[in-house]
Amino acid sequence: xxxxxxxxxxxxxxxxxxxxxxxxxxxxxxxxxxxxxxxxxxxxxxxxxxxxxxxxxxxxxxxxxxxxxxxxxxxxxxxxxxxxxxxxxxxxxxxxxxxxxxxxxxxxxxxxxxxxxxxxxxxxxxxxxxxxxxxxxxxxxxxxxxxxxxxxxxxxxxxxxxxxxxxxxxxxxxxxxxxxxxxxxxxxxxxxxxxxxxxxxxxxxxxxxxxxxxxxxxxxxxxxxxxxxxxxxxxxxxxxxxxxxxxxxxxxxxxxxxxxxxxxxxxxxxxxxxxxxxxxxxxxxxxxxxxxxxxxxxxxxxxxxxxxxxxxxxxxxxxxxxxxxxx
Numbered sequence: 138x139x140x141x142x143x144x145x146x147x148x149x150x151x152x153x154x155x156x157x158x159x160x161x162x163x164x165x166x167x168x169x170x171x172x173x174x175x176x177x178x179x180x181x182x183x184x185x186x187x188x189x190x191x192x193x194x195x196x197x198x199x200x201x202x203x204x205x206x207x208x209x210x211x212x213x214x215x216x217x218x219x220x221x222x223x224x225x226x227x228x229x230x231x232x233x234x235x236x237x238x239x240x241x242x243x244x245x246x247x248x249x250x251x252x253x254x255x256x257x258x259x260x261x262x263x264x265x266x267x268x269x270x271x272x273x274x275x276x277x278x279x280x281x282x283x284x285x286x287x288x289x290x291x292x293x294x295x296x297x298x299x300x301x302x303x304x305x306x307x308x309x310x311x312x313x314x315x316x317x318x319x320x321x322x323x324x325x326x327x328x329x330x331x332x333x334x335x336x337x338x339x340x341x342x343x344x345x346x347x348x349x350x351x352x353x354x355x356x357x358x359x360x361x362x363x364x365x366x367x368x369x370x371x372x373x374x375x376x377x378x379x380x381x382x383x384x385x386x387x388x389x390x391x392x393x394x395x396x397x398x399x400x401x402x403x404x405x406x407x408x409x410x411x412x413x414x415x416x417x418x419x420x421x422x423x424x425x426x427x428x429x430x431x432x433x434x435x436x437x438x439x440x441x442x443x444x445x446x447x448x449x450x451x452x453x454x455x456x457x458x459x460x461x462x463x464x
Contacts (some may be wrong), residue, residue: 140360152358153227153366153374154179159190161290180298180385183358184392185376187369188291188345193283195371198347198407200406201280205319205405206274211268219254221264223447223455224460225229226257226296226316227266227419231323238449238463239337245330253320256281260314260415261440281317284345288411290315291375300383306413314341314412314439321405322353333404334396335458338380340446341412346374351404356394363395379463380412380442383434386425415440437464 156175160168179186209216223229232248256265256277267274289310296305322333333353346354348370355363356376366374382391398404413419420436441464448459 138217152361152364153183153185153187153367155189155372156294157189158192158290159412161294162190162192169297169303172294176291176294177298180377180381180389181438182390184390185356185358185366185374187368187372187374188287189372191212191287191373193287193373197283199281200276201319201407202347202405204270204276205254205321205407206403207268208268208273209252209317209321209405211270213297215250215268219268219449220268221255221454221456224261224263225266226255226262226264228268229253229255229454230452233454234451236332236335236337236353236450237461238340238446238459239335239393242335242337243330246335247328247330247332249334250325250327250331251320251322251333253318255318256317258285258315259312260412277317281315283408284317284411285315286314287373288315288343288345288409295381299422301422309413309417312406314415314443316341316410318410319405320407321403322396323403324398327397332395333398336393336395338391339376339410340380340443341378341410342381342384344376344378345409345411346376347407348372348374349404349406350402351398351402352462353396353398353400353404353406354394355396358392359390378410379446380419380439383437384419384422384425385443386421386430386433387411388425398418412443413439415443 216228219227221229231252234241235246235248292306292310293303296303351416357363377389379391381389415441418436419439421432426432445464448455448457452458
């Protein structure tokens with residue numbers, strides 16, 4: 138069985154802030170600026186925050202959860218016919234990925250004990266491989282449409298949080314790179330070095346994770362041990378990723394998190410990864426550099442970093458090797 142290697146505590150209810158988007162959706166004067174100040178504090182201090190009153194009907198979220206369960210219960214021959222590769226979204230078989238891209242994953246790297254279906258939009262990938270499941274594709278595409286709209290609204294808030302004009306990032310996200318991952322964490326007995334998803338940071342700008350009745354996620358904000366986020370029904374838990382940390386010259390955090398399903402039921406999760414267009418140049422923003430704090434990393438296109446991350450973690454799937462160190 139899994140043996141504890143780190144202390145895990147329950148997070149204080151006020152550690153992870155909640156941003157209420159109702160005033161943003163109603164175009165209330167000053168909403169972007171107020172939310173920008175709240176987002177700035179969240180990303181400088183924690184790297185995670187909740188969003189409420191986000192405008193996505195929870196019935197839609199539940200339908201996608203239901204379809205994810207049906208998908209992962211399909212016969213192996215159907216799932217194996219839609220295997221993902223370097224250019225196409227699709228099915229990732231159980232334990233087919235290992236968290237090599239994150240230095241924090243530990244000295245002993247074992248395959249992540251989950252299976253997943255990836256649906257990509259934008260970026261460098263040429264398309265997706267869809268299951269023969271009635272209504273699945275239009276449902277997933279509708280859900281992704283709504284998440285893209287939500288994320289674009291957050292991009293305006295992001296600009297304000299960095300003392301930039303509201304439309305500063307508009308050209309960077311006119312064709313965003315997005316991925317929806319429908320993950321399945323079965324009930325397993327974890328060995329000492331086993332994880333549902335090993336400690337890691339995300340590669341993108343924002344990750345949107347809908348409320349999940351089955352626990353399993355743990356995060357490690359700076360200055361804390363591993364903690365379990367509180368449950369906030371009908372919300373999205375959002376975290377910033379490596380590319381936002383790099384863009385802000387490490388001003389905003391990319392906070393470590395991990396997953397292990399120790400419940401007595403299968404766990405399904407649906408993170409949505411939102412990023413810039415494939416050719417967007419990620420270099421330190423003008424409000425994040427000074428003579429005392431020059432750029433810490435060289436510029437890189439968003440797509441080049443994502444290709445490195447994908448090939449580093451899923452080389453057996455993509456057929457492409459990647460350098461051990463991030464570019």
